[in-house]
Amino acid sequence: MQQTDQTAGRKRGATIVDVAKVANVAVGTVSRYLNGQTIRRSNREQIERAIQDLGYRRNAAAASIRTDLTHMIGFLVPTFDEFHARMLEHLAHSVRQTGRALLTYCHGGDPRVVAEALDFFAAQRVDALVMDGTAEVYDRVDDLIHHDIPIIFYNNDVRGLAADRVMVENHRASHRIVSHLIDLGHSRIGILTGDPRNSSGIERLEGYEQALRDRGIAIDPTLAVRGNWRMDGGYQATKRLMSLENPPTAIFSANYGMAIGALSWLKENGRHVPEDISLASFDDVAIFRLYEAGITAVAQPVASVAETITDILVERLTEPSGGATRSVVLECDIILRGSTRRIT
The missing domain is CATH 1.10.260.40 (lambda repressor-like DNA-binding domains)
Incomplete structure:
Protein backbone atom coordinates (compact mmCIF):
# COMPACT_ATOMS: atom_id res chain seq x y z
CA MET A 1 0.00 0.00 0.00
CA ASN A 59 -8.40 19.01 19.00
CA ALA A 60 -11.17 20.35 21.22
CA ALA A 61 -11.92 23.27 18.94
CA ALA A 62 -12.15 21.00 15.91
CA ALA A 63 -14.30 18.52 17.79
CA SER A 64 -16.85 21.21 18.46
CA ILE A 65 -17.01 22.57 14.92
CA ARG A 66 -19.44 19.98 13.57
CA THR A 67 -22.23 19.72 16.12
CA ASP A 68 -24.83 19.20 13.40
CA LEU A 69 -23.61 15.83 12.13
CA THR A 70 -26.29 13.65 10.57
CA HIS A 71 -24.19 10.45 10.65
CA MET A 72 -25.08 9.91 7.00
CA ILE A 73 -22.40 9.37 4.35
CA GLY A 74 -23.23 9.97 0.69
CA PHE A 75 -22.19 7.26 -1.77
CA LEU A 76 -22.36 8.23 -5.45
CA VAL A 77 -21.91 5.43 -8.00
CA PRO A 78 -22.21 5.25 -11.81
CA THR A 79 -23.84 1.81 -11.86
CA PHE A 80 -24.60 -1.21 -9.69
CA ASP A 81 -22.42 -3.63 -11.60
CA GLU A 82 -20.48 -6.40 -9.86
CA PHE A 83 -17.62 -4.12 -8.78
CA HIS A 84 -19.72 -1.24 -7.44
CA ALA A 85 -22.24 -3.58 -5.82
CA ARG A 86 -19.42 -5.27 -3.90
CA MET A 87 -18.07 -1.86 -2.94
CA LEU A 88 -21.49 -0.88 -1.63
CA GLU A 89 -21.74 -4.08 0.40
CA HIS A 90 -18.31 -3.70 2.00
CA LEU A 91 -18.54 0.05 2.52
CA ALA A 92 -22.01 -0.14 4.08
CA HIS A 93 -20.75 -2.77 6.53
CA SER A 94 -17.58 -0.84 7.37
CA VAL A 95 -19.36 2.48 7.83
CA ARG A 96 -22.09 0.86 9.92
CA GLN A 97 -19.44 -0.24 12.43
CA THR A 98 -18.75 3.46 13.12
CA GLY A 99 -22.40 4.25 13.88
CA ARG A 100 -23.05 5.82 10.49
CA ALA A 101 -25.14 4.87 7.45
CA LEU A 102 -24.72 5.16 3.68
CA LEU A 103 -27.10 7.19 1.54
CA THR A 104 -26.63 5.85 -2.00
CA TYR A 105 -27.39 7.47 -5.36
CA CYS A 106 -26.76 5.89 -8.79
CA HIS A 107 -26.26 8.32 -11.69
CA GLY A 108 -25.92 5.93 -14.65
CA GLY A 109 -23.09 7.96 -16.17
CA ASP A 110 -25.29 11.00 -16.87
CA PRO A 111 -23.58 14.26 -15.79
CA ARG A 112 -26.98 15.91 -15.23
CA VAL A 113 -27.96 13.17 -12.80
CA VAL A 114 -24.58 13.54 -11.06
CA ALA A 115 -25.35 17.24 -10.53
CA GLU A 116 -28.81 16.35 -9.20
CA ALA A 117 -27.25 13.81 -6.85
CA LEU A 118 -24.80 16.38 -5.47
CA ASP A 119 -27.70 18.76 -4.80
CA PHE A 120 -29.59 15.92 -3.14
CA PHE A 121 -26.68 15.04 -0.87
CA ALA A 122 -26.23 18.70 0.08
CA ALA A 123 -29.95 18.98 0.90
CA GLN A 124 -29.72 15.85 3.05
CA ARG A 125 -26.74 17.38 4.87
CA VAL A 126 -24.51 14.34 4.52
CA ASP A 127 -21.38 14.47 6.66
CA ALA A 128 -19.12 13.35 3.79
CA LEU A 129 -19.30 12.03 0.24
CA VAL A 130 -17.63 8.97 -1.30
CA MET A 131 -17.72 8.91 -5.08
CA ASP A 132 -16.32 7.40 -8.25
CA GLY A 133 -14.79 10.55 -9.74
CA THR A 134 -16.33 12.29 -12.74
CA ALA A 135 -14.71 15.44 -14.09
CA GLU A 136 -17.92 16.87 -15.60
CA VAL A 137 -19.02 18.20 -12.21
CA TYR A 138 -15.63 19.51 -11.05
CA ASP A 139 -17.01 22.89 -9.96
CA ARG A 140 -19.94 21.37 -8.05
CA VAL A 141 -17.65 19.02 -6.11
CA ASP A 142 -15.22 21.86 -5.44
CA ASP A 143 -18.09 23.87 -3.97
CA LEU A 144 -18.94 21.02 -1.57
CA ILE A 145 -15.30 20.88 -0.48
CA HIS A 146 -15.32 24.62 0.22
CA HIS A 147 -18.42 24.07 2.36
CA ASP A 148 -16.39 21.66 4.53
CA ILE A 149 -17.90 18.43 3.22
CA PRO A 150 -15.07 15.87 2.98
CA ILE A 151 -14.86 14.13 -0.39
CA ILE A 152 -13.19 10.76 -0.99
CA PHE A 153 -12.64 9.52 -4.53
CA TYR A 154 -12.32 5.82 -5.34
CA ASN A 155 -11.91 3.96 -8.64
CA ASN A 156 -11.61 7.16 -10.70
CA ASP A 157 -9.80 10.33 -9.74
CA VAL A 158 -10.57 13.97 -10.49
CA ARG A 159 -7.24 15.74 -10.32
CA GLY A 160 -6.86 19.22 -8.88
CA LEU A 161 -9.48 18.93 -6.12
CA ALA A 162 -8.60 19.03 -2.41
CA ALA A 163 -10.06 15.58 -1.78
CA ASP A 164 -8.83 12.31 -0.34
CA ARG A 165 -8.28 9.35 -2.66
CA VAL A 166 -8.28 5.57 -2.29
CA MET A 167 -7.27 3.86 -5.52
CA VAL A 168 -5.76 0.60 -6.74
CA GLU A 169 -2.57 0.16 -8.74
CA ASN A 170 -4.25 0.25 -12.16
CA HIS A 171 -1.07 0.87 -14.14
CA ARG A 172 1.14 -1.68 -12.38
CA ALA A 173 -1.48 -4.44 -12.27
CA SER A 174 -2.22 -4.03 -15.99
CA HIS A 175 1.50 -4.06 -16.72
CA ARG A 176 1.90 -7.29 -14.75
CA ILE A 177 -0.94 -9.18 -16.42
CA VAL A 178 0.07 -8.09 -19.95
CA SER A 179 3.67 -9.06 -19.15
CA HIS A 180 2.33 -12.51 -18.23
CA LEU A 181 0.79 -12.78 -21.70
CA ILE A 182 4.09 -11.74 -23.27
CA ASP A 183 5.92 -14.35 -21.18
CA LEU A 184 3.61 -16.94 -22.75
CA GLY A 185 4.83 -15.92 -26.20
CA HIS A 186 2.09 -13.48 -27.24
CA SER A 187 3.06 -10.33 -29.11
CA ARG A 188 -0.26 -9.58 -30.85
CA ILE A 189 -2.22 -8.60 -27.74
CA GLY A 190 -5.49 -6.73 -28.09
CA ILE A 191 -7.00 -4.57 -25.36
CA LEU A 192 -10.63 -3.71 -24.68
CA THR A 193 -10.37 -0.22 -23.22
CA GLY A 194 -12.69 1.70 -20.92
CA ASP A 195 -13.81 5.30 -21.10
CA PRO A 196 -10.74 7.46 -21.94
CA ARG A 197 -12.14 10.21 -19.67
CA ASN A 198 -11.74 7.95 -16.63
CA SER A 199 -8.43 7.83 -14.78
CA SER A 200 -8.73 4.05 -14.34
CA GLY A 201 -9.24 3.63 -18.09
CA ILE A 202 -6.23 5.81 -18.86
CA GLU A 203 -3.97 4.05 -16.35
CA ARG A 204 -4.91 0.53 -17.43
CA LEU A 205 -4.26 1.40 -21.08
CA GLU A 206 -0.93 3.00 -20.13
CA GLY A 207 0.05 -0.12 -18.18
CA TYR A 208 -0.72 -2.27 -21.24
CA GLU A 209 1.33 -0.01 -23.50
CA GLN A 210 4.25 0.15 -21.07
CA ALA A 211 4.41 -3.64 -20.84
CA LEU A 212 4.70 -3.84 -24.64
CA ARG A 213 7.37 -1.14 -24.80
CA ASP A 214 9.37 -2.77 -22.02
CA ARG A 215 9.59 -5.96 -24.10
CA GLY A 216 10.39 -4.20 -27.37
CA ILE A 217 6.95 -4.83 -28.93
CA ALA A 218 5.67 -2.05 -31.17
CA ILE A 219 2.30 -0.60 -30.17
CA ASP A 220 -0.32 -1.26 -32.85
CA PRO A 221 -3.23 1.21 -32.42
CA THR A 222 -5.62 -1.15 -34.22
CA LEU A 223 -5.28 -3.57 -31.29
CA ALA A 224 -6.73 -1.08 -28.78
CA VAL A 225 -10.52 -0.92 -29.14
CA ARG A 226 -12.84 1.06 -26.90
CA GLY A 227 -15.54 -0.92 -25.12
CA ASN A 228 -16.67 1.73 -22.60
CA TRP A 229 -16.72 -0.71 -19.65
CA ARG A 230 -19.91 -2.36 -20.99
CA MET A 231 -20.75 -5.94 -21.97
CA ASP A 232 -22.12 -4.87 -25.34
CA GLY A 233 -19.05 -2.69 -25.86
CA GLY A 234 -16.78 -5.67 -25.15
CA TYR A 235 -18.79 -7.78 -27.60
CA GLN A 236 -18.44 -5.26 -30.43
CA ALA A 237 -14.79 -4.51 -29.62
CA THR A 238 -13.93 -8.22 -29.74
CA LYS A 239 -15.76 -8.58 -33.04
CA ARG A 240 -13.67 -5.73 -34.43
CA LEU A 241 -10.39 -7.20 -33.14
CA MET A 242 -11.09 -10.66 -34.48
CA SER A 243 -12.05 -9.21 -37.87
CA LEU A 244 -8.56 -7.77 -38.38
CA GLU A 245 -6.46 -9.26 -41.18
CA ASN A 246 -3.93 -10.21 -38.49
CA PRO A 247 -6.04 -10.68 -35.33
CA PRO A 248 -4.57 -10.88 -31.83
CA THR A 249 -3.61 -14.15 -30.18
CA ALA A 250 -4.56 -12.75 -26.76
CA ILE A 251 -6.97 -10.13 -25.42
CA PHE A 252 -6.71 -8.12 -22.21
CA SER A 253 -10.02 -6.62 -21.07
CA ALA A 254 -9.81 -3.52 -18.85
CA ASN A 255 -12.82 -4.69 -16.82
CA TYR A 256 -14.95 -7.78 -16.29
CA GLY A 257 -18.04 -6.46 -18.10
CA MET A 258 -16.19 -6.15 -21.38
CA ALA A 259 -14.60 -9.56 -20.76
CA ILE A 260 -18.08 -11.12 -20.50
CA GLY A 261 -18.94 -9.44 -23.80
CA ALA A 262 -15.76 -10.86 -25.33
CA LEU A 263 -16.62 -14.37 -24.12
CA SER A 264 -20.12 -14.02 -25.60
CA TRP A 265 -18.78 -13.10 -29.05
CA LEU A 266 -16.15 -15.85 -28.96
CA LYS A 267 -18.71 -18.50 -28.02
CA GLU A 268 -21.19 -17.38 -30.69
CA ASN A 269 -18.48 -17.59 -33.30
CA GLY A 270 -17.02 -20.94 -32.34
CA ARG A 271 -13.78 -19.60 -30.86
CA HIS A 272 -12.46 -21.43 -27.81
CA VAL A 273 -10.52 -20.02 -24.85
CA PRO A 274 -7.60 -20.62 -24.57
CA GLU A 275 -7.21 -22.97 -27.59
CA ASP A 276 -8.02 -20.28 -30.18
CA ILE A 277 -7.29 -17.16 -28.16
CA SER A 278 -6.05 -16.30 -24.66
CA LEU A 279 -8.10 -13.96 -22.49
CA ALA A 280 -7.28 -12.01 -19.30
CA SER A 281 -9.31 -9.39 -17.48
CA PHE A 282 -9.03 -6.61 -14.95
CA ASP A 283 -11.50 -7.43 -12.10
CA ASP A 284 -12.04 -10.90 -10.73
CA VAL A 285 -15.68 -11.94 -10.37
CA ALA A 286 -17.34 -15.19 -9.29
CA ILE A 287 -18.41 -16.14 -12.80
CA PHE A 288 -14.76 -16.28 -13.90
CA ARG A 289 -14.22 -19.20 -11.52
CA LEU A 290 -17.25 -21.00 -12.94
CA TYR A 291 -16.11 -20.70 -16.57
CA GLU A 292 -14.74 -24.05 -17.72
CA ALA A 293 -11.17 -22.86 -18.21
CA GLY A 294 -11.32 -20.23 -15.50
CA ILE A 295 -10.44 -16.64 -16.45
CA THR A 296 -7.05 -15.16 -15.52
CA ALA A 297 -7.77 -11.84 -13.83
CA VAL A 298 -6.62 -8.90 -11.72
CA ALA A 299 -8.35 -9.08 -8.33
CA GLN A 300 -9.08 -5.71 -6.77
CA PRO A 301 -8.94 -5.53 -2.94
CA VAL A 302 -12.50 -4.23 -2.62
CA ALA A 303 -12.81 -4.92 1.12
CA SER A 304 -9.51 -3.13 1.81
CA VAL A 305 -10.60 -0.15 -0.30
CA ALA A 306 -13.82 0.12 1.74
CA GLU A 307 -11.99 -0.18 5.07
CA THR A 308 -9.42 2.44 4.07
CA ILE A 309 -12.17 4.83 2.95
CA THR A 310 -13.91 4.36 6.31
CA ASP A 311 -10.70 5.02 8.24
CA ILE A 312 -10.21 8.28 6.37
CA LEU A 313 -13.86 9.25 6.86
CA VAL A 314 -13.68 8.78 10.61
CA GLU A 315 -10.45 10.75 10.79
CA ARG A 316 -11.92 13.59 8.75
CA LEU A 317 -15.08 13.76 10.85
CA THR A 318 -13.32 13.56 14.22
CA GLU A 319 -10.26 15.63 13.27
CA PRO A 320 -11.62 18.24 10.81
CA SER A 321 -8.46 20.34 11.06
CA GLY A 322 -6.29 17.46 9.81
CA GLY A 323 -5.33 19.53 6.77
CA ALA A 324 -3.40 17.31 4.39
CA THR A 325 -5.32 15.34 1.81
CA ARG A 326 -4.46 11.66 1.69
CA SER A 327 -3.81 9.51 -1.36
CA VAL A 328 -3.72 5.74 -0.83
CA VAL A 329 -2.94 3.21 -3.56
CA LEU A 330 -3.65 -0.46 -2.79
CA GLU A 331 -2.03 -3.47 -4.42
CA CYS A 332 -3.94 -5.95 -6.59
CA ASP A 333 -3.46 -9.71 -6.96
CA ILE A 334 -3.03 -11.53 -10.26
CA ILE A 335 -5.12 -14.72 -10.32
CA LEU A 336 -3.78 -17.18 -12.89
CA ARG A 337 -6.31 -19.61 -14.32
CA GLY A 338 -6.75 -21.61 -17.52
CA SER A 339 -7.76 -18.88 -19.99
CA THR A 340 -4.20 -18.11 -21.09
CA ARG A 341 -1.84 -20.53 -22.82
CA ARG A 342 1.68 -20.57 -24.15
CA ILE A 343 2.19 -20.19 -27.89
CA THR A 344 5.28 -20.80 -29.99
Whole structure:
Protein backbone atom coordinates (compact mmCIF):
# COMPACT_ATOMS: atom_id res chain seq x y z
CA MET A 1 0.00 0.00 0.00
CA GLN A 2 1.30 3.41 -0.95
CA GLN A 3 0.13 6.46 0.97
CA THR A 4 0.96 10.13 0.72
CA ASP A 5 -0.03 13.19 2.73
CA GLN A 6 -0.05 16.17 0.41
CA THR A 7 1.38 18.63 2.90
CA ALA A 8 5.07 19.45 3.06
CA GLY A 9 7.26 20.65 5.90
CA ARG A 10 4.81 19.99 8.72
CA LYS A 11 5.03 17.28 11.38
CA ARG A 12 1.85 15.26 11.51
CA GLY A 13 0.53 14.57 15.00
CA ALA A 14 -1.09 11.32 16.05
CA THR A 15 -4.59 10.84 14.69
CA ILE A 16 -7.52 8.62 15.53
CA VAL A 17 -6.31 6.17 12.87
CA ASP A 18 -2.91 5.93 14.59
CA VAL A 19 -4.65 5.26 17.91
CA ALA A 20 -6.72 2.49 16.32
CA LYS A 21 -3.65 0.81 14.83
CA VAL A 22 -1.67 0.87 18.08
CA ALA A 23 -4.70 -0.31 20.10
CA ASN A 24 -5.42 -3.00 17.49
CA VAL A 25 -9.09 -2.02 17.24
CA ALA A 26 -11.30 -0.58 14.51
CA VAL A 27 -11.32 3.16 13.93
CA GLY A 28 -15.04 3.15 14.66
CA THR A 29 -14.34 1.71 18.13
CA VAL A 30 -11.98 4.60 18.90
CA SER A 31 -14.60 7.02 17.59
CA ARG A 32 -17.22 5.56 19.93
CA TYR A 33 -14.79 5.81 22.86
CA LEU A 34 -14.02 9.46 22.12
CA ASN A 35 -17.75 10.23 21.90
CA GLY A 36 -18.44 8.64 25.28
CA GLN A 37 -20.29 5.61 23.90
CA THR A 38 -20.14 2.17 25.50
CA ILE A 39 -17.40 -0.19 24.29
CA ARG A 40 -15.91 -3.37 25.72
CA ARG A 41 -13.65 -2.89 28.72
CA SER A 42 -10.67 -4.60 27.04
CA ASN A 43 -10.97 -2.27 24.05
CA ARG A 44 -11.27 0.78 26.28
CA GLU A 45 -8.08 -0.16 28.13
CA GLN A 46 -6.17 -0.73 24.88
CA ILE A 47 -7.34 2.61 23.50
CA GLU A 48 -6.39 4.46 26.67
CA ARG A 49 -2.90 2.94 26.60
CA ALA A 50 -2.49 3.84 22.92
CA ILE A 51 -3.60 7.43 23.56
CA GLN A 52 -1.04 7.74 26.36
CA ASP A 53 1.78 6.12 24.36
CA LEU A 54 1.14 8.27 21.29
CA GLY A 55 0.51 11.47 23.18
CA TYR A 56 -2.71 11.79 21.22
CA ARG A 57 -4.64 14.98 21.92
CA ARG A 58 -8.02 15.53 20.39
CA ASN A 59 -8.40 19.01 19.00
CA ALA A 60 -11.17 20.35 21.22
CA ALA A 61 -11.92 23.27 18.94
CA ALA A 62 -12.15 21.00 15.91
CA ALA A 63 -14.30 18.52 17.79
CA SER A 64 -16.85 21.21 18.46
CA ILE A 65 -17.01 22.57 14.92
CA ARG A 66 -19.44 19.98 13.57
CA THR A 67 -22.23 19.72 16.12
CA ASP A 68 -24.83 19.20 13.40
CA LEU A 69 -23.61 15.83 12.13
CA THR A 70 -26.29 13.65 10.57
CA HIS A 71 -24.19 10.45 10.65
CA MET A 72 -25.08 9.91 7.00
CA ILE A 73 -22.40 9.37 4.35
CA GLY A 74 -23.23 9.97 0.69
CA PHE A 75 -22.19 7.26 -1.77
CA LEU A 76 -22.36 8.23 -5.45
CA VAL A 77 -21.91 5.43 -8.00
CA PRO A 78 -22.21 5.25 -11.81
CA THR A 79 -23.84 1.81 -11.86
CA PHE A 80 -24.60 -1.21 -9.69
CA ASP A 81 -22.42 -3.63 -11.60
CA GLU A 82 -20.48 -6.40 -9.86
CA PHE A 83 -17.62 -4.12 -8.78
CA HIS A 84 -19.72 -1.24 -7.44
CA ALA A 85 -22.24 -3.58 -5.82
CA ARG A 86 -19.42 -5.27 -3.90
CA MET A 87 -18.07 -1.86 -2.94
CA LEU A 88 -21.49 -0.88 -1.63
CA GLU A 89 -21.74 -4.08 0.40
CA HIS A 90 -18.31 -3.70 2.00
CA LEU A 91 -18.54 0.05 2.52
CA ALA A 92 -22.01 -0.14 4.08
CA HIS A 93 -20.75 -2.77 6.53
CA SER A 94 -17.58 -0.84 7.37
CA VAL A 95 -19.36 2.48 7.83
CA ARG A 96 -22.09 0.86 9.92
CA GLN A 97 -19.44 -0.24 12.43
CA THR A 98 -18.75 3.46 13.12
CA GLY A 99 -22.40 4.25 13.88
CA ARG A 100 -23.05 5.82 10.49
CA ALA A 101 -25.14 4.87 7.45
CA LEU A 102 -24.72 5.16 3.68
CA LEU A 103 -27.10 7.19 1.54
CA THR A 104 -26.63 5.85 -2.00
CA TYR A 105 -27.39 7.47 -5.36
CA CYS A 106 -26.76 5.89 -8.79
CA HIS A 107 -26.26 8.32 -11.69
CA GLY A 108 -25.92 5.93 -14.65
CA GLY A 109 -23.09 7.96 -16.17
CA ASP A 110 -25.29 11.00 -16.87
CA PRO A 111 -23.58 14.26 -15.79
CA ARG A 112 -26.98 15.91 -15.23
CA VAL A 113 -27.96 13.17 -12.80
CA VAL A 114 -24.58 13.54 -11.06
CA ALA A 115 -25.35 17.24 -10.53
CA GLU A 116 -28.81 16.35 -9.20
CA ALA A 117 -27.25 13.81 -6.85
CA LEU A 118 -24.80 16.38 -5.47
CA ASP A 119 -27.70 18.76 -4.80
CA PHE A 120 -29.59 15.92 -3.14
CA PHE A 121 -26.68 15.04 -0.87
CA ALA A 122 -26.23 18.70 0.08
CA ALA A 123 -29.95 18.98 0.90
CA GLN A 124 -29.72 15.85 3.05
CA ARG A 125 -26.74 17.38 4.87
CA VAL A 126 -24.51 14.34 4.52
CA ASP A 127 -21.38 14.47 6.66
CA ALA A 128 -19.12 13.35 3.79
CA LEU A 129 -19.30 12.03 0.24
CA VAL A 130 -17.63 8.97 -1.30
CA MET A 131 -17.72 8.91 -5.08
CA ASP A 132 -16.32 7.40 -8.25
CA GLY A 133 -14.79 10.55 -9.74
CA THR A 134 -16.33 12.29 -12.74
CA ALA A 135 -14.71 15.44 -14.09
CA GLU A 136 -17.92 16.87 -15.60
CA VAL A 137 -19.02 18.20 -12.21
CA TYR A 138 -15.63 19.51 -11.05
CA ASP A 139 -17.01 22.89 -9.96
CA ARG A 140 -19.94 21.37 -8.05
CA VAL A 141 -17.65 19.02 -6.11
CA ASP A 142 -15.22 21.86 -5.44
CA ASP A 143 -18.09 23.87 -3.97
CA LEU A 144 -18.94 21.02 -1.57
CA ILE A 145 -15.30 20.88 -0.48
CA HIS A 146 -15.32 24.62 0.22
CA HIS A 147 -18.42 24.07 2.36
CA ASP A 148 -16.39 21.66 4.53
CA ILE A 149 -17.90 18.43 3.22
CA PRO A 150 -15.07 15.87 2.98
CA ILE A 151 -14.86 14.13 -0.39
CA ILE A 152 -13.19 10.76 -0.99
CA PHE A 153 -12.64 9.52 -4.53
CA TYR A 154 -12.32 5.82 -5.34
CA ASN A 155 -11.91 3.96 -8.64
CA ASN A 156 -11.61 7.16 -10.70
CA ASP A 157 -9.80 10.33 -9.74
CA VAL A 158 -10.57 13.97 -10.49
CA ARG A 159 -7.24 15.74 -10.32
CA GLY A 160 -6.86 19.22 -8.88
CA LEU A 161 -9.48 18.93 -6.12
CA ALA A 162 -8.60 19.03 -2.41
CA ALA A 163 -10.06 15.58 -1.78
CA ASP A 164 -8.83 12.31 -0.34
CA ARG A 165 -8.28 9.35 -2.66
CA VAL A 166 -8.28 5.57 -2.29
CA MET A 167 -7.27 3.86 -5.52
CA VAL A 168 -5.76 0.60 -6.74
CA GLU A 169 -2.57 0.16 -8.74
CA ASN A 170 -4.25 0.25 -12.16
CA HIS A 171 -1.07 0.87 -14.14
CA ARG A 172 1.14 -1.68 -12.38
CA ALA A 173 -1.48 -4.44 -12.27
CA SER A 174 -2.22 -4.03 -15.99
CA HIS A 175 1.50 -4.06 -16.72
CA ARG A 176 1.90 -7.29 -14.75
CA ILE A 177 -0.94 -9.18 -16.42
CA VAL A 178 0.07 -8.09 -19.95
CA SER A 179 3.67 -9.06 -19.15
CA HIS A 180 2.33 -12.51 -18.23
CA LEU A 181 0.79 -12.78 -21.70
CA ILE A 182 4.09 -11.74 -23.27
CA ASP A 183 5.92 -14.35 -21.18
CA LEU A 184 3.61 -16.94 -22.75
CA GLY A 185 4.83 -15.92 -26.20
CA HIS A 186 2.09 -13.48 -27.24
CA SER A 187 3.06 -10.33 -29.11
CA ARG A 188 -0.26 -9.58 -30.85
CA ILE A 189 -2.22 -8.60 -27.74
CA GLY A 190 -5.49 -6.73 -28.09
CA ILE A 191 -7.00 -4.57 -25.36
CA LEU A 192 -10.63 -3.71 -24.68
CA THR A 193 -10.37 -0.22 -23.22
CA GLY A 194 -12.69 1.70 -20.92
CA ASP A 195 -13.81 5.30 -21.10
CA PRO A 196 -10.74 7.46 -21.94
CA ARG A 197 -12.14 10.21 -19.67
CA ASN A 198 -11.74 7.95 -16.63
CA SER A 199 -8.43 7.83 -14.78
CA SER A 200 -8.73 4.05 -14.34
CA GLY A 201 -9.24 3.63 -18.09
CA ILE A 202 -6.23 5.81 -18.86
CA GLU A 203 -3.97 4.05 -16.35
CA ARG A 204 -4.91 0.53 -17.43
CA LEU A 205 -4.26 1.40 -21.08
CA GLU A 206 -0.93 3.00 -20.13
CA GLY A 207 0.05 -0.12 -18.18
CA TYR A 208 -0.72 -2.27 -21.24
CA GLU A 209 1.33 -0.01 -23.50
CA GLN A 210 4.25 0.15 -21.07
CA ALA A 211 4.41 -3.64 -20.84
CA LEU A 212 4.70 -3.84 -24.64
CA ARG A 213 7.37 -1.14 -24.80
CA ASP A 214 9.37 -2.77 -22.02
CA ARG A 215 9.59 -5.96 -24.10
CA GLY A 216 10.39 -4.20 -27.37
CA ILE A 217 6.95 -4.83 -28.93
CA ALA A 218 5.67 -2.05 -31.17
CA ILE A 219 2.30 -0.60 -30.17
CA ASP A 220 -0.32 -1.26 -32.85
CA PRO A 221 -3.23 1.21 -32.42
CA THR A 222 -5.62 -1.15 -34.22
CA LEU A 223 -5.28 -3.57 -31.29
CA ALA A 224 -6.73 -1.08 -28.78
CA VAL A 225 -10.52 -0.92 -29.14
CA ARG A 226 -12.84 1.06 -26.90
CA GLY A 227 -15.54 -0.92 -25.12
CA ASN A 228 -16.67 1.73 -22.60
CA TRP A 229 -16.72 -0.71 -19.65
CA ARG A 230 -19.91 -2.36 -20.99
CA MET A 231 -20.75 -5.94 -21.97
CA ASP A 232 -22.12 -4.87 -25.34
CA GLY A 233 -19.05 -2.69 -25.86
CA GLY A 234 -16.78 -5.67 -25.15
CA TYR A 235 -18.79 -7.78 -27.60
CA GLN A 236 -18.44 -5.26 -30.43
CA ALA A 237 -14.79 -4.51 -29.62
CA THR A 238 -13.93 -8.22 -29.74
CA LYS A 239 -15.76 -8.58 -33.04
CA ARG A 240 -13.67 -5.73 -34.43
CA LEU A 241 -10.39 -7.20 -33.14
CA MET A 242 -11.09 -10.66 -34.48
CA SER A 243 -12.05 -9.21 -37.87
CA LEU A 244 -8.56 -7.77 -38.38
CA GLU A 245 -6.46 -9.26 -41.18
CA ASN A 246 -3.93 -10.21 -38.49
CA PRO A 247 -6.04 -10.68 -35.33
CA PRO A 248 -4.57 -10.88 -31.83
CA THR A 249 -3.61 -14.15 -30.18
CA ALA A 250 -4.56 -12.75 -26.76
CA ILE A 251 -6.97 -10.13 -25.42
CA PHE A 252 -6.71 -8.12 -22.21
CA SER A 253 -10.02 -6.62 -21.07
CA ALA A 254 -9.81 -3.52 -18.85
CA ASN A 255 -12.82 -4.69 -16.82
CA TYR A 256 -14.95 -7.78 -16.29
CA GLY A 257 -18.04 -6.46 -18.10
CA MET A 258 -16.19 -6.15 -21.38
CA ALA A 259 -14.60 -9.56 -20.76
CA ILE A 260 -18.08 -11.12 -20.50
CA GLY A 261 -18.94 -9.44 -23.80
CA ALA A 262 -15.76 -10.86 -25.33
CA LEU A 263 -16.62 -14.37 -24.12
CA SER A 264 -20.12 -14.02 -25.60
CA TRP A 265 -18.78 -13.10 -29.05
CA LEU A 266 -16.15 -15.85 -28.96
CA LYS A 267 -18.71 -18.50 -28.02
CA GLU A 268 -21.19 -17.38 -30.69
CA ASN A 269 -18.48 -17.59 -33.30
CA GLY A 270 -17.02 -20.94 -32.34
CA ARG A 271 -13.78 -19.60 -30.86
CA HIS A 272 -12.46 -21.43 -27.81
CA VAL A 273 -10.52 -20.02 -24.85
CA PRO A 274 -7.60 -20.62 -24.57
CA GLU A 275 -7.21 -22.97 -27.59
CA ASP A 276 -8.02 -20.28 -30.18
CA ILE A 277 -7.29 -17.16 -28.16
CA SER A 278 -6.05 -16.30 -24.66
CA LEU A 279 -8.10 -13.96 -22.49
CA ALA A 280 -7.28 -12.01 -19.30
CA SER A 281 -9.31 -9.39 -17.48
CA PHE A 282 -9.03 -6.61 -14.95
CA ASP A 283 -11.50 -7.43 -12.10
CA ASP A 284 -12.04 -10.90 -10.73
CA VAL A 285 -15.68 -11.94 -10.37
CA ALA A 286 -17.34 -15.19 -9.29
CA ILE A 287 -18.41 -16.14 -12.80
CA PHE A 288 -14.76 -16.28 -13.90
CA ARG A 289 -14.22 -19.20 -11.52
CA LEU A 290 -17.25 -21.00 -12.94
CA TYR A 291 -16.11 -20.70 -16.57
CA GLU A 292 -14.74 -24.05 -17.72
CA ALA A 293 -11.17 -22.86 -18.21
CA GLY A 294 -11.32 -20.23 -15.50
CA ILE A 295 -10.44 -16.64 -16.45
CA THR A 296 -7.05 -15.16 -15.52
CA ALA A 297 -7.77 -11.84 -13.83
CA VAL A 298 -6.62 -8.90 -11.72
CA ALA A 299 -8.35 -9.08 -8.33
CA GLN A 300 -9.08 -5.71 -6.77
CA PRO A 301 -8.94 -5.53 -2.94
CA VAL A 302 -12.50 -4.23 -2.62
CA ALA A 303 -12.81 -4.92 1.12
CA SER A 304 -9.51 -3.13 1.81
CA VAL A 305 -10.60 -0.15 -0.30
CA ALA A 306 -13.82 0.12 1.74
CA GLU A 307 -11.99 -0.18 5.07
CA THR A 308 -9.42 2.44 4.07
CA ILE A 309 -12.17 4.83 2.95
CA THR A 310 -13.91 4.36 6.31
CA ASP A 311 -10.70 5.02 8.24
CA ILE A 312 -10.21 8.28 6.37
CA LEU A 313 -13.86 9.25 6.86
CA VAL A 314 -13.68 8.78 10.61
CA GLU A 315 -10.45 10.75 10.79
CA ARG A 316 -11.92 13.59 8.75
CA LEU A 317 -15.08 13.76 10.85
CA THR A 318 -13.32 13.56 14.22
CA GLU A 319 -10.26 15.63 13.27
CA PRO A 320 -11.62 18.24 10.81
CA SER A 321 -8.46 20.34 11.06
CA GLY A 322 -6.29 17.46 9.81
CA GLY A 323 -5.33 19.53 6.77
CA ALA A 324 -3.40 17.31 4.39
CA THR A 325 -5.32 15.34 1.81
CA ARG A 326 -4.46 11.66 1.69
CA SER A 327 -3.81 9.51 -1.36
CA VAL A 328 -3.72 5.74 -0.83
CA VAL A 329 -2.94 3.21 -3.56
CA LEU A 330 -3.65 -0.46 -2.79
CA GLU A 331 -2.03 -3.47 -4.42
CA CYS A 332 -3.94 -5.95 -6.59
CA ASP A 333 -3.46 -9.71 -6.96
CA ILE A 334 -3.03 -11.53 -10.26
CA ILE A 335 -5.12 -14.72 -10.32
CA LEU A 336 -3.78 -17.18 -12.89
CA ARG A 337 -6.31 -19.61 -14.32
CA GLY A 338 -6.75 -21.61 -17.52
CA SER A 339 -7.76 -18.88 -19.99
CA THR A 340 -4.20 -18.11 -21.09
CA ARG A 341 -1.84 -20.53 -22.82
CA ARG A 342 1.68 -20.57 -24.15
CA ILE A 343 2.19 -20.19 -27.89
CA THR A 344 5.28 -20.80 -29.99
